[in-house]
Amino acid sequence: MRHLLRCRIPAHPAGGPAVPSHDPVQPVSHHPHHASHPQPARPIAPGADDDPLARERAHLSASRAALRAMRADVEALDISDVTANWVNAAVLQSQIDERIKALADLAHTPLFFGRLNYLHSPGADKAEGAEGEPAGGAGSTDTFYIGRRHVHDADGDPMVIDWRAPVSQPFYQASKKQPMDIALRRRFGYTGGELTAYEDENLTDPTEGETASKLLQSEIERPRVGPMRDIVATIQPEQDEIVRAGIGGTVCVQGAPGTGKTAVGLHRIAYLLYAHRDRLARSGTLVIGPNRSFLQYIEQVLPALGELQVRQATVDDLVAREGVAVRGADEAEAARIKGDARLAEVLRRALRSHVTLPTEPCVVVRGSRRWRVPAYEIEEIVTELLARDIRYGAAREALPQRIAHAVLVRMEQAGEAPDDRVQDTVARNAAVKAVVKAVWPPVDPAKLVLRLLSEPEFLAEHADGLLSADEQKAILWAKPARSVRSAKWSPADAVLIDEATDLIQRTPSLGHVVLDEAQDLSPMQYRAVGRRCTTGSATILGDLAQGTTPWATGSWQEALSHLGKPEGRVEELTQGFRVPREVIAYASRLLPAIAPELTEATSIREAAGDFSVREVALDALDAEVVEACRRALEHEGSIGLIAADARIPVLAEALSAAGLAHLSPGEETTADSRLTLVPATLAKGLEYDYVVLDEPAAVVDGEPDERTGLRRLYVALTRAVSGLTVIHAAPLPDRLA
Numbered sequence: 001m002r003h004l005l006r007c008r009i010p011a012h013p014a015g016g017p018a019v020p021s022h023d024p025v026q027p028v029s030h031h032p033h034h035a036s037h038p039q040p041a042r043p044i045a046p047g048a049d050d051d052p053l054a055r056e057r058a059h060l061s062a063s064r065a066a067l068r069a070m071r072a073d074v075e076a077l078d079i080s081d082v083t084a085n086w087v088n089a090a091v092l093q094s095q096i097d098e099r100i101k102a103l104a105d106l107a108h109t110p111l112f113f114g115r116l117n118y119l120h121s122p123g124a125d126k127a128e129g130a131e132g133e134p135a136g137g138a139g140s141t142d143t144f145y146i147g148r149r150h151v152h153d154a155d156g157d158p159m160v161i162d163w164r165a166p167v168s169q170p171f172y173q174a175s176k177k178q179p180m181d182i183a184l185r186r187r188f189g190y191t192g193g194e195l196t197a198y199e200d201e202n203l204t205d206p207t208e209g210e211t212a213s214k215l216l217q218s219e220i221e222r223p224r225v226g227p228m229r230d231i232v233a234t235i236q237p238e239q240d241e242i243v244r245a246g247i248g249g250t251v252c253v254q255g256a257p258g259t260g261k262t263a264v265g266l267h268r269i270a271y272l273l274y275a276h277r278d279r280l281a282r283s284g285t286l287v288i289g290p291n292r293s294f295l296q297y298i299e300q301v302l303p304a305l306g307e308l309q310v311r312q313a314t315v316d317d318l319v320a321r322e323g324v325a326v327r328g329a330d331e332a333e334a335a336r337i338k339g340d341a342r343l344a345e346v347l348r349r350a351l352r353s354h355v356t357l358p359t360e361p362c363v364v365v366r367g368s369r370r371w372r373v374p375a376y377e378i379e380e381i382v383t384e385l386l387a388r389d390i391r392y393g394a395a396r397e398a399l400p401q402r403i404a405h406a407v408l409v410r411m412e413q414a415g416e417a418p419d420d421r422v423q424d425t426v427a428r429n430a431a432v433k434a435v436v437k438a439v440w441p442p443v444d445p446a447k448l449v450l451r452l453l454s455e456p457e458f459l460a461e462h463a464d465g466l467l468s469a470d471e472q473k474a475i476l477w478a479k480p481a482r483s484v485r486s487a488k489w490s491p492a493d494a495v496l497i498d499e500a501t502d503l504i505q506r507t508p509s510l511g512h513v514v515l516d517e518a519q520d521l522s523p524m525q526y527r528a529v530g531r532r533c534t535t536g537s538a539t540i541l542g543d544l545a546q547g548t549t550p551w552a553t554g555s556w557q558e559a560l561s562h563l564g565k566p567e568g569r570v571e572e573l574t575q576g577f578r579v580p581r582e583v584i585a586y587a588s589r590l591l592p593a594i595a596p597e598l599t600e601a602t603s604i605r606e607a608a609g610d611f612s613v614r615e616v617a618l619d620a621l622d623a624e625v626v627e628a629c630r631r632a633l634e635h636e637g638s639i640g641l642i643a644a645d646a647r648i649p650v651l652a653e654a655l656s657a658a659g660l661a662h663l664s665p666g667e668e669t670t671a672d673s674r675l676t677l678v679p680a681t682l683a684k685g686l687e688y689d690y691v692v693l694d695e696p697a698a699v700v701d702g703e704p705d706e707r708t709g710l711r712r713l714y715v716a717l718t719r720a721v722s723g724l725t726v727i728h729a730a731p732l733p734d735r736l737a
């Protein structure tokens with residue numbers, strides 16, 4: 001039996017603003033319920049012992065007081081005695097400032113959202129910071145409050161346990177089948193910042209059936225406003241498994257729209273930062289998203305989880321290089337070829353072609369003596385360096401040392417006793433430098449790519465057997481560029497330059513990389529991401545059905561091998577949290593045409609959602625769309641008007657003429673401005689409470705081929721949380737009609 005007490009409605013397990021008209025959480029019991037745990041937490045506030053909700057509230061205010069004290073302690077730190085110099089002081093002070101920021105008590109972010117009563121006290125090692133007594137207030141040895149961060153009292157005893165600690169895991173994973181030593185799991189509901197409800201599951205009580213959580217359901221069904229939120233209070237078991245997967249392995253998640261891939265990726269990085277803080281602080285972490293508006297949409301999730309250090313970037317940002325301005329664009333075919341992994345080999349060959357074999361000896365003059373290393377000996381060194389598969393730049397640095405070593409051997413043979421310093425001096429000798437410059441010249445990666453794209457003979461020589469004559473022609477610039485600065489580099493060119501840079505000098509590797517909307521990357525882009533986590537691991541998130549680039553990923557196995565992580569494991573998420581059932585069923589009619597191997601997603605939303613498709617006369621289209629937006633604005637939450645990119649200017653004008661203010665994707669929606677006009681090409685990864693979709697046929701026609709067009713439409717159809725209105729004048733694509 002599930003108990004829910006004194007529930008003031010509505011209540012949300014993760015806090016956040018109340019939404020009065022929304023499906024309320026109904027109280028199911030008014031009997032005070034005592035959980036079956038061996039040592040119930042002693043009342044904290046006098047007089048609250050007969051009222052469990054009051055007791056929980058008392059623990060909440062005590063925890064908040066403890067957090068304030070923690071913050072005050074950090075603020076009071078005097079570092080003047082412990083820092084030797086101003087650099088140390090500045091570093092320490094910035095760490096302290098960060099800690100102060102992380103300890104802020106956010107009024108609308110509840111300190112804890114759940115509670116676990118263990119049957120037996122878990123080992124202290126499982127509760128982070130739990131030397132001494134576990135959380136739960138005085139006396140209890142088995143009660144833990146689960147929240148976004150760790151909070152402890154003046155004695156250092158935990159009041160709230162971080163959701164990422166091992167002791168918190170049963171909150172997400174325990175079930176009646178596998179109670180994980182949990183007697184009681186309690187979920188809390190909040191209204192505003194106030195604790196207003198709770199819901200219990202007695203996992204070891206055989207008389208209590210397994211039922212769905214109402215608080216969880218209401219959280220999922222909550223209308224969306226503003227940027228993406230964290231889901232710590234309601235992570236589902238199959239999501240939790242991915243979130244807590246070990247740092248050593250790369251995980252790839254295939255999931256239909258709205259199955260929580262982005263959410264899982266962000267929570268995974270927060271988890272890894274918790275579990276491997278020192279290691280990742282040194283090596284760094286990165287989240288890669290498809291575009292700026294998407295990054296703006298997700299940028300508040302990690303800071304809300306206390307993680308302020310994660311870099312967020314697009315692939316274009318990663319490969320950006322000073323002096324290489326990306327101002328051009330490729331035809332689809334050229335971009336596809338430039339993104340093909342064969343280009344990596346073309347670049348490798350072109351780079352190595354700069355190495356020539358010496359014809360002259362190297363003669364080093366020192367004092368009155370001349371030392372001569374014959375050409376054949378230098379040739380041996382060069383051949384050996386070429387055979388070892390080291391970076392071009394590293395080999396170039398090794399070469400003068402190797403020649404100097406050959407000189408030293410001769411000195412020793414002549415009875416001298418040179419030391420290491422002599423070898424360094426010889427390596428810097430002008431004669432040695434001249435040989436190195438001739439044999440293994442420095443190469444600028446951008447100039448190398450420039451030559452390949454400008455000089456047909458140079459390309460033909462190195463693409464021989466790799467690219468057909470037509471393919472070579474497709475990527476050659478019609479008008480060769482004169483210099484790196486003046487060239488009209490495309491995004492795909494920038495990736496080639498990045499590859500060439502890495503052939504010369506190893507790209508530093510990060511500790512963990514999360515790659516979202518991965519299905520759209522080209523093999524060369526996967527390589528660019530892969531070399532940023534060669535010694536770390538990655539989380540790859542995507543949906544093959546949403547691939548809208550000409551080079552979109554065909555299989556995850558292939559993507560993982562381009563990434564350099566062929567051993568990565570592929571997981572699938574199928575439970576949808578965003579799109580109403582009827583809408584996902586409608587959108588899934590496109591699956592046989594766009595990704596026949598994938599199965600339709602389910603929807604765990606109970607609310608049916610508003611869904612309508614309306615045909616209107618062509619001359620009434622714009623007005624009808626504006627009218628649909630106006631009606632959508634009668635609901636609360638965010639509204640997205642999605643349209644083919646070509647239709648955006650017309651619709652922007654129509655909205656303005658009708659007095660409807662609108663935002664661009666990435667701009668934060670607020671209570672006053674809730675309507676965003678979204679070009680179909682920017683809709684990926686975003687979501688709106690109500691969506692008005694303008695003219696599907698135009699969305700399809702906006703793409704170079706039908707499959708890509710239908711995939712773009714599939715993305716647009718799957719952005720809605722509560723309602724979708726499709727308005728069309730042109731006939732719908734066959735599969736939807």
Ligand SMILES: Nc1ncnc2c1ncn2[C@@H]1O[C@H](COP(=O)(O)OP(=O)(O)OP(=O)(O)O)[C@@H](O)[C@H]1O
Nearest residue numbers: 231234235236257258259260261262263577578685
């Ligand atoms: N366990 C959960 N509890 C509550 N909400 C969830 C949960 N998992 C996901 N959501 C919500 O569902 C919505 C969709 O999640 P998300 O954007 O991560 O999906 P996605 O798989 O990345 O979608 P897309 O393929 O469209 O990019 C978000 O609002 C997210 O917060």
